[in-house]
Amino acid sequence: MSGPIRDYAWGSRSAIAELQGRPVPSPGPEAELWLGAHPAASATVERDAVPVSLAELLAAEPRRWLGDDVVGRFGARLPFLLKVLAAETPLSLQAHPNAEQARAGYAAEQARSETASAPATVRRNYVDPYHKPEMLVALSPFEALCGFRDPKVSADVLAAFEVADLDPVVAALRTGPAGLAAAVQQLLTWPAGDQAGLLAAVLTAEVTQDFAAPAALARRLADRYPGDPGVLVALLLNHVTLAPGEAIWMPAGNLHAYLHGAGVELMAASDNVLRGGLTPKPVDVPELLRVLRFEVLDDPVLTPVEVAPGVVTWPLPVDDFVLHVVRLDAATPRVELALPGPRVVWCRSGRIEARDGTGATVVEPGRAAFGAADDAPLTLAGVGEAFVASVGTATR
Secondary structure (H helix, E strand, O other), X not given: OXXXXXXXXXXXXXXXXXXXXXXXXXXXXXXXXXEOOOOOOOOEEEEOXXXXXHHHHHHHXXXXXXXHHHHHHHOOOOOEEEEEEEEOOOOOEEEOOOHHHHHHHXXXXXXXXXXXXXXXXXXXXXXXXXXXXXXXXXXXXXXXEEEEOOHHHHHHHHHOOOOHHHHHHHHHHHOHHHHHHHHHHHXXXXXXXXXXXXXXXXXXXXXXXXXXXXXXXXXHHHHHOOOOOHHHHHOOEEEEEEOOOOEXXXXXXXXXXXXXXXXXXXXXXXXXXXXXXXOOOOOOHHHHHHHOOOOEXXXXXXXXXXXXXXXXXXXXXXXXXXXXXXXXXXXXXXXXXXXXXXEEEEEEEEEEEEEXXXXXXXXXXXXXXXXXXXXXXXXXXXXXXXXXXEXXXXXX
């Protein structure tokens, strides 16, 4: 299985190339390696030594490759997308819709496009009718903003800059979670002509050592996105640095931004993104505010659960996907996983044989394999580390 690499400007010129054993630096930025069947960038698989689009393969024979259960629950499509992500510079401040919002938003935009004289000019937030919850496991130290923290803590941070214009925002935050929506709306709808002055006042303020870290984050983001009010919204979020192997979970409506590092990301197979700043791309503030969940995320870091020797997973409240990380060594040279649905195996290190009822293949660092729906267990053998994406157990 070979996945396309997306060359977004924020990508690294070393992380993905190093994982795949290619020369470093790469010719240009490499942001995401996509390992799935999303129509925007489908992977290819070998069929009789010929590369074939995975999306086309699944569309031609969905029940053969996906199985009756997956087709019945999700339709004739692979419901998850596995990515290897490498952020050299910060990504946009963003959130993703839930299932109901995605269906309604896509239908409304489709209707506008069908009645427009120039459909291609219709601005799209919803490119498909699916939700996009996601998780990320760090491969390197990984810095991210994830979910709203205690608004009273955020109030103290903004108050520390002693900028009088921010007093109404601070007052809203002092009321706790009930004031989050008002605070975010005030910041994102700040009059365009006054945004640069507000940020200049914040960035030149002297703060005590207790608030040095958020002040440094604001300066860092503003250096890349001058005049962007998303810089101040970022200060309302949990700022975390994951150690390799740690994970974060981003449910629908969760405001977040990746800042730096490499990780494995698993999500529902959607490309719906509502941006709120820190980007040159279009920002739709009203729609973002409509989909955001204004609630506190006390601890965004997920706790893994060991399900067998050498195997961990993370229980999640969705059934589109589940991720297992398998670590094989002399003590545990072989693991069986009962994952009957379609599976993607990505090798992070070592040399690992993946076998199911249809045969076996060997995956090496940075490479992947696709396995069709199969009642036989997936067996991994060798030495190394592999990430296995599959469909979760039905909960609906």
